Amino acid sequence: MCGIVGLFLKNETLESELGRLFSPMLIAMTDRGPDSAGIAVYGDEVETDSVKMTLQSKDDSFDWNHLADQLKAHFTANVAFSTNANYAVFKIKAKEAVVRHYIQSHFSMLVIRSAGQSIEILKEVGTPTEFVQRYNISEFKGTHIIGHTRMATESAVTTSGSHPFSTGMDLCLVHNGSFSNHNRLRQKLKREGIEIQTENDSEVAAGYLNWKMREGSTLSEALNGVLKDLDGFYTLAIGTRNGFAVLRDPIACKPAILAETDNYVAMASEYRSLADLPGIDDAKLWEPEPGEVYIWEN
Amino acid sequence: MESYPQLTLFDLNQETLRDLNLQLHNLTDEDAKNSWKITNPKGKHAIACGLKVPVSVEIDGHAGYYCAGMNQLAEVTINGNVGVGVAENMMTGLVRVKGNASQSAGATGRGGLLVIEGDASARCGISMKGIDIVVHGSIGHMSAFMGQAGRLVVNGDAGEALGDSLYEAHIYVRGKVRSLGADCIEKPMRDGHINDLETLIEASRLDAKASDFRRYGSARKLYNFNIDNASQY
Known part of the structure; x- marks a missing residue:
């Protein structure tokens, strides 16, 4: 089990409050992932x-x-x-x-x-609360942010095994679930020259996206490739320079909920993470359909 | 002296979920007809689980996983959405969701009535064993999977593989069915089915005509021994 959260601002005036709005969302997913936490934040471009x-x-x-x-x-x-x-x-x-x-x-x-x-990835072993405090996440500014709380199942509890995984320039991936064909795919990706550092199954998914997009696929095409080439249970959130994407496996083994208002699009494994966002009572709330690629970009 | 029904207010911002469920579990038959109103559920899990007396509980907001699970006799209303497994393993009573329900609504339920006024996602009524479920909206894939008994009524559409590996649960759908699961077939509506359906439509306060629904059930080829195969032994 793991927790995924994401917050994409539609209203520029909220950019100075991104970290303040996001930190409780991450901490609310501690039950789903108490062993490591991480974020990818976008903004302050070079x-x-x-x-x-x-x-x-x-x-x-x-x-x-x-x-x-x-x-x-x-x-x-x-x-x-x-x-x-x-x-x-x-x-x-x-x-x-x-x-x-x-x-x-x-x-x-x-x-x-x-x-x-634009991207900055920070991740570390420890509880989400420790992570938020150590790196002062509440003070972060930016346009959008995705985060992950990890409960490791197969691979080791290390910083390199925690999420988000970088999947190329300004791209990253967080994953809740497990892949069953990651071993063979890891070998194939290594032969294609994709660097993979750990035995972690999620890193293979990140490497897969990296490879597909290096070969010319759009993000949407690469994610549709995931549906075909990766076997397992997953909810994925992908951070891009201008937005983020969400994909659930075709049988919907792993949860996800989305909320949209005039000010933001928010995503989480569970509603608990969204419960304290401003305007949530009037937000459009829905579960993403299984096997369907959702992309929000500015 | 005659006692009047009491209303207890419980704010989950002020007190813990554990305290709430403990107080609800300690209710006795003398508390019957009393009502509870719970505010600020904020997606917390297992709210109002395991109730055993006929009290009325209203939850104001969105609840998390397993809300009103294992319910007996109580009437639980959720003024919002619910997470995975609402009213799972319900025995008796009534659970009404005013919003949408996530996956596995009414899973393994043995009795009582679950009403979802919005949509329910995948695996609604999975392994149902006697519960009645009425969904005013649509349901997701693999609903009523291995349903053994009870009735699933869907006013909207049903997703893929409806009633896969079905035993004896009855399924009624008014809208489109994307596909039927293994061993699930459409069956004729008889008078008894129309009567059953009318009762459920009324109890769930649905605005629909029983004659607009189609009935689906088990072809009984997967779970019954086929006598034609006896010679193979």
Whole structure:
């Protein structure tokens, strides 16, 4: 069991309150996923000639200034960064692939959790409440955010095994359920050159989307491919630069509920997460149909 | 001195769900005809479960999973939507949902009446064993799966695989059926069925005519031993 939550703002004036509205939604899903929590938040975009990367170190003492100096010297480019406990968000005026290569070769103690122009992924082992407090999620601003609370079933309780999983530039995936054909698919994706770090089944789904879209599929086509190529139980939420998508398996083994008002579209595994959102009593509430791809984008 | 029915207000923002269910479980026959009004359910699970006396309970808002499960004798009304498994394993009594119901509404229910005034999603009445379920809207896929007894009435449409592996539950649908499940077939409406249906339509306060419904039931080929196969032993 796991919990999924998402909040997509339709009203720009609420962007400064994104974290405040979202934090109780994540905490409400603690019963469904008490062992790890994570979010992908979108906003504060960099220019198209730059890349934004979320980096994680093992502890809070990492010297991020040193990394910034090295990046500036190597790329002779503008580098800005902000820190949040053991995470830092770097904005670098350079191509994503070269920055990724440099960091992986020279700072292998760091993990790149996300890359893009907008996305920031933070995730950690611990309860959702601990997560929200440690990273001060209530203060986050942005256009949309998706989150996950994890109750691990098959793979280990580690930060790398928790969600969201990056699935390419500005893309991420959270999953509630389990896949039964992930082993064979993992082998195929690795042969296709898709990097997969863990034995986690959800990471294979993320890798699958990454691969399909690398080969030219749209998000909608890639998600329809999931219905065909992935076997198992799932509700998926996918964050994109401009919005988010939701997909449930064709027999609807895993729950999902959506709420829409003039101000937002909200998604959760259970209504409990939505109960304290402003205007929820007058929201349109519905369960997404099984096997149908839903996409909201600005 | 004659006692008057009492109304107890219970705000789930102020007191815990455990306290609520404990108080409801401690009711005795002397509390019959009393009523309870529960506010701020906020999708909490297992609200008003396991009631055993004929009290009336009204829940103001959306309830979570297993609301009014295992009900006996009580009348529970939900002024909102409900999560998975509303009135699951109900024995007797009445559960009325004013909004929509999620999956497995009335699952394994043995008796009583469950009314859903909105839609119900997948697996409505799964493994029903005597409960009557009336849905004013439509229902999702695999509804009445392995239904053994009781009646499922659907004023709207039914999703895929209706009545799959059905035993002796009766199914009445007014709208379209996307597909029938294994061993479920359409059957003729006889006078007895019309009478049954009229009673349920009235009890559930549905505005419909019994003659507009079609009846579905078991072909009895999956669960009955076929005597023609005896020679194979």
